[in-house]
Amino acid sequence: MAVRLFEDKEHAAEYVKLRVTPDEVVRKIVTLLEKRVALPAKLALDVGCGSGQGTVLLAPFFNQVVGTDISPPSWSRPRQCPAEELPFDSGTVDLVTSMTAAHWFDRPRFLEEVNRVLRPGGCLALLTYAMDMELEYGDVSHKLREICFEARRTGSEEDHHVNGFIGLVHTFSAFRKFIETKPQEAEEFSNRIRNKLLDAMQVSSPETEVTMVTKYFYWIACKP
Numbered sequence: 001m002a003v004r005l006f007e008d009k010e011h012a013a014e015y016v017k018l019r020v021t022p023d024e025v026v027r028k029i030v031t032l033l034e035k036r037v038a039l040p041a042k043l044a045l046d047v048g049c050g051s052g053q054g055t056v057l058l059a060p061f062f063n064q065v066v067g068t069d070i071s072p073p074s075w076s077r078p079r080q081c082p083a084e085e086l087p088f089d090s091g092t093v094d095l096v097t098s099m100t101a102a103h104w105f106d107r108p109r110f111l112e113e114v115n116r117v118l119r120p121g122g123c124l125a126l127l128t129y130a131m132d133m134e135l136e137y138g139d140v141s142h143k144l145r146e147i148c149f150e151a152r153r154t155g156s157e158e159d160h161h162v163n164g165f166i167g168l169v170h171t172f173s174a175f176r177k178f179i180e181t182k183p184q185e186a187e188e189f190s191n192r193i194r195n196k197l198l199d200a201m202q203v204s205s206p207e208t209e210v211t212m213v214t215k216y217f218y219w220i221a222c223k224p
């Protein structure tokens with residue numbers, strides 16, 4: 001079953017601004033790939049590329065990088081196609097990545113398709129982050145942790161502010177659904193979380209900088 005999400009412009013803009021970019025993880029993947037393939041390699045595909053903010057990180061290491069997504073392109077380069085039907089010749093791709101997207105795919109069909117397009121020695125890397133992200137601020141980080149836990153019921157380290165964290169929670173698909181179905185409750189919920197964080201930090205500005213800690217995971221599999 002194909003799922004089309006993240007298509008409205010406002011969501012796409014928030015996504016680009018607020019989501020954490022996995023540059024450190026991409027560097028690790030490229031370091032592993034480099035043991036098998038001379039870089040720059042020929043072709044990388046980033047499947048379920050969305051706004052392409054992860055796709056561009058691959059650019060320095062390949063002659064060509066193509067982002068694909070089932071949704072209409074929100075930037076100039078990606079190709080619109082389902083992950084389960086990649087319009088590339090067999091045995092031509094050096095690296096397939098999917099960043100926080102493979103959970104939406106029909107995975108058995110996707111994996112078969114990846115096996116077809118990868119050349120011998122080519123690799124598949126799936127990246128995603130854990131939902132248990134945390135905020136750190138002075139000596140009240142333990143209090144913020146509990147409030148974050150409440151917020152995400154609906155790594156890398158980044159400097160963010162309180163509003164940035166709330167905005168990030170807004171990009172989660174579960175929260176989008178909450179906004180669509182119960183807009184008033186969703187707004188009250190965000191305001192409550194924002195106020196709890198500010199109270200715990202004993203500050204008044206939601207632009208106060210905090211450190212956001214996100215755990216990223218990746219799986220890499222290479223074709224013999």
Ligand SMILES: C[S@@+](CC[C@H](N)C(=O)[O-])C[C@H]1O[C@@H](n2cnc3c(N)ncnc32)[C@H](O)[C@@H]1O
Nearest residue numbers: 048049050054069070071082083099100101104
């Ligand atoms: C959470 S977003 C991740 C976007 C981007 N990779 C990133 O890291 O910011 C998931 C993306 O997967 C795409 N997607 C979902 N199902 C898909 C499918 N079957 N084939 C291709 N793309 C798909 C969505 O359109 C969306 O852009």
